[in-house]
Amino acid sequence: xxxxxxxxxxxxxxxxxxxxxxxxxxxxxxxxxxxxxxxxxxxxxxxxxxxxxxxxxxxxxxxxxxxxxxxxxxxxxxxxxxxxxxxxxxxxxxxxxxxxxxxxxxxxxxxxxxxxxxxxxxxxxxxxxxxxxxxxxxxxxxxxxx
Numbered sequence: 001x002x003x004x005x006x007x008x009x010x011x012x013x014x015x016x017x018x019x020x021x022x023x024x025x026x027x028x029x030x031x032x033x034x035x036x037x038x039x040x041x042x043x044x045x046x047x048x049x050x051x052x053x054x055x056x057x058x059x060x061x062x063x064x065x066x067x068x069x070x071x072x073x074x075x076x077x078x079x080x081x082x083x084x085x086x087x088x089x090x091x092x093x094x095x096x097x098x099x100x101x102x103x104x105x106x107x108x109x110x111x112x113x114x115x116x117x118x119x120x121x122x123x124x125x126x127x128x129x130x131x132x133x134x135x136x137x138x139x140x141x142x143x144x145x146x
Contacts, residue, residue, distance in 0.1 A: 003082045003140040005038035008099065011074045021069035028062060031094050031110050034078040042136045051130040057114040058124060060089070064110040068098070075099040076107070081140040088126045089115045090137065093145055 009030070017023040035057075036046050048055050070076055077097045084091035094110035117124040128134075 002038070002042065002136065003138045004144065005034060005041060005080045007034045007037050007078050009033070009076055009078070011070050011072055011076060013072050016072050021071055022074075024064070024066065027064045027066070027096065027108060027110060030076070030078045030096065031062070031064075031080075031092070031112055034080045034094065035092060035112065035114070038080050042133070044133060048130070048133065051132060053118045053127075055116050055118055055127060055130060055133075056124070057090070058117060059112055060115050061091075061111070061113040064094075064108060066108045068105060068107040070096075070098060070107055077104070081144055082137055083111070083140065083145055084113075085129075085134070085137060085139050087128050089113055090129070093140075 011022055015022050015026045039046050039048075046057050075098070077099050079095040079097070081093045081095075082090060083093040091111065091113040094112070095106060096108040096110070098105045098107050115126050116129045118127045119125075
C-alpha cells in the first residue's frame with residue numbers, strides 16, 4: 001500500500017518574489033499539488049465523487065520550514081510521506097529537494113493535516129475516510145519520517 005509519493009517541477013518565474021526567490025506561499029501550492037497527484041495515483045480525486053456520500057479534504061493545519069531558497073528554473077522534488085492516518089484525517093510530511101544542486105539539497109520541510117468531510121445541509125461535516133480510500137493508504141515507516 002502506498003505511503004509516499006514524489007513529484008518534480010521546475011520553478012516558474014511567476015512563483016518568485018522581488019528578491020528572485022520562490023515566494024513562501026508557493027511551497028503550500030507545491031504540497032497541495034503533490035497531495036492531489038498522490039490521490040490521482042490511487043485512482044481518486046481530492047474531491048471524490050464516486051463514493052457515497054462524496055468527500056473532500058479541507059486542510060486543518062499547514063506549516064512549512066525553509067532551509068535554503070529556490071529560484072527561477074530550479075528543479076524541485078516534492079516528496080510526500082503519509083505521517084499519520086486516523087479514522088477521519090490524514091497528515092502528510094513533505095520534503096523539498098533542489099535537484100539541480102550538486103549534490104541535491106534539501107531546501108525545506110512541510111506538514112499538512114487534511115480532514116475527510118461531506119456536505120450536509122450546506123456545511124462541511126467530518127466523516128470517516130471511505131474504506132475504498134483508507135484501504136489503499138498506509139503510514140510511512142518511522143525511519144522515513146525522521
